[in-house]
Amino acid sequence: MARLRRTLHVAGNDLRMMVGDKVFFFWTLAFPIIFIVLFGLLYKSGDNAPQVAELTVVNLDRGPWGAYFVDKVRSPGVNVTVTGEEPAEYDRLLVLPADFSAKIEARRDQALDFRKRSDASIKAAARVETRLFQAIARVLAELVLYGDGDLTRFLDGHPEFRDLVQVKSGFPANTVTVVPSGFDHSIPGTTVQFIMMMVLIYGGISVMEDRKKGVLVRMLFSPLSKGEVFRAKLAGRWAMGMLQALMLIAVGKIFFHLNLGNLPLALSVLAVFSLAMAALSVLVGSLCAKEDVIVGLSVLMANIFAGLGGCWWPNEIVPPTIRKVGMVSPAYWAMDALHKLTFFQGRLPDILPSLGVLGALSVVSTLVAVRYFRVRD
């Protein structure tokens, strides 16, 4: 018990020193919040939105079919603006040529120019393009139904297209009921990324400095053993990661209505993840002798792991090979477990594989960190 108290005392002291540093709050709270806002807005305004995709139709048609076709294109989620000439600014543009009606009435095939801006939302462009295909299919079905009759009289009366086959979409039962917001995606990713970066940088540098300044050696003059010093350093860095996670989750809950599903399980995931990072930070601090090297290595590792692990973008858009490579990243397993909790209302059995991998990583990192832990240069 006395040993545990001594260990916790040193760990608590390390944490107090870190929290006492004003810049600590910039790195652990202010900067991650800027990231959360930016990436949250990006998720929202990127490919998840716009809710309504804009389509500009330049209707040069001299007959009635152009307007008829535009009516077929109009559908929920697509806002159609009809103009008589090509505008300078547009996201997506469909040109109905002057002879559009004439060609249909003569049953002559034609290709319509559909232009999409390369810098506009890909998702909106895909939605508009499929709606255009659907409109074409509707018109063609009506033409087949109409038969061989005179197409100049088609609009006077013809068999109407009916949507016999309807599509109902939704999410799996017992998961989410509303579409997750951009912040539900960005907060877990940013939290995982910044735990990695800050625990590695702060934790690594402070272990290195304590060793170089002789603080670790002097600790051995107290009743602390080398093993207790190691455990105290590990616990201090783990507490730092957890403190950061708690602050970001609290901010997420208060300001962005973050839904992490089962909160105790989400915190368990972050706890095991923080432990792995704490062990890595002690290892980095034991192996490196220069602050710049620790910062560089930590930034490199944290960014690559975050990118591969799905902290910055939805993993679904990542090519399968890179997704497999991403499994080497601890962030991948943390994000996988958090996704299961957030989006699938997962329970303990659902996240056990991810927790297992993170737990194994924590054990291995700790064993390697113990092996290389030095109290003097």
Next chain:
Amino acid sequence: MRRLLLILGSDVRRHLKAPLPIIIFILIPLMMTGLIGMIFAPRVEDGQLPPIQVLLVDHDQGLVSKLLVGAFDNDQMKKTLQVTVTDEAEGRKRMRKGSASAMVVIPERFTLDLLDARPVTIEVVKNPAEQFLPDVVEEFVNTMAVVLSGAVQAFAEEAKGIRAMLESPLGSISWEMLSPQLGRAQKKMIAAERYLNPLLVRLNTQETTAAGARTRFTQADLFAAILPGMAIMFLLFIVQTLMRDILSERTDGKLRRMMTTPLRPLELIGARLLGGWVMGMAVLLVMVAVGTLVFRVAWGPFGDFLLLGAAGAFWTAAFFALFHALVRNRNQAGALGAPLILAFSLFGGSMMNPEAMPKAFRAVGILTPNRWFIDGAALVREGLFPLAALIVLAGSGLLLLALAVPALRRRISE
């Protein structure tokens, strides 16, 4: 001047003797560029999307549902949709695990109801953790629904015949009576072919830029768009590390000893500034070389880019000269320097495309060297001279220099 060059040479040699931090800071932007480029590279040959995992549950097992399943399985769609036919319980279990982007459920009596021209509903269950791919599946099913609805309406009478055949024993069907119906169906097929082969109305899709010109975005273009932003971000980190000598030499007393020699303060300041600029240029050139060789980045007219790089490195050296003249010690420099660089990079467009940022963030970005360097590099890539970027970087760099020199002189003589 000779003394200035001697100090410069000594500084460069010293940094090259322990190059690990510089190597790591050069590696980071290159690896980040490689990673982002590989993930977001346009995949023209295999379609723009990664393969989408779709689960298909067919409760109907009828003629029309098999046609629908076949539509998922055609050669063109196979590249995009990877379909696994499964039963509903297993499918829902896998959807709950997030193992697929979407599950499509075809209901019982789908074929019979459709042949009777009764409305039917296909269910699409979407993966809530994904934002893009489930919607692709939903739109595909929507399109198939329109095609099926059209086909059933166009061949409504024939559908009734098929319906009767499906429900009657084969021996009870009078083939003679079917003959006129088959004849009518053939006529409709021939009529439909006029509209479908080739399609009476089809789309000619083009990608355009804002000006309406055509564009083709390659992987090398993507690397070229990312690398300048990453390069300026880590150039700031590297030059900050190098210029920190100004502080450490004062702390460990080297500066005082140097000033006992015939060295003048201006020569020392000049050497430090020149050192930061030269090392910055060297680092930038290494990144350019790797970018060209590994990522096949086309930078545009190289002389123009070199001029832009020189202005960027000069700004960086002047900025950190002033910064290190103002901060009290190494700890303060470390604590404030990195947040400043990250703020420049975040608002200036090194971390994300400025176009995707909120307007207020973009406005702040104009105050950062990152934004001017990135915009300048984009202009050079397009073959244009980056005059505005050069004027802003060099002009503000000179202003920073004018402020840094007297501040550093004061520090040295303290």
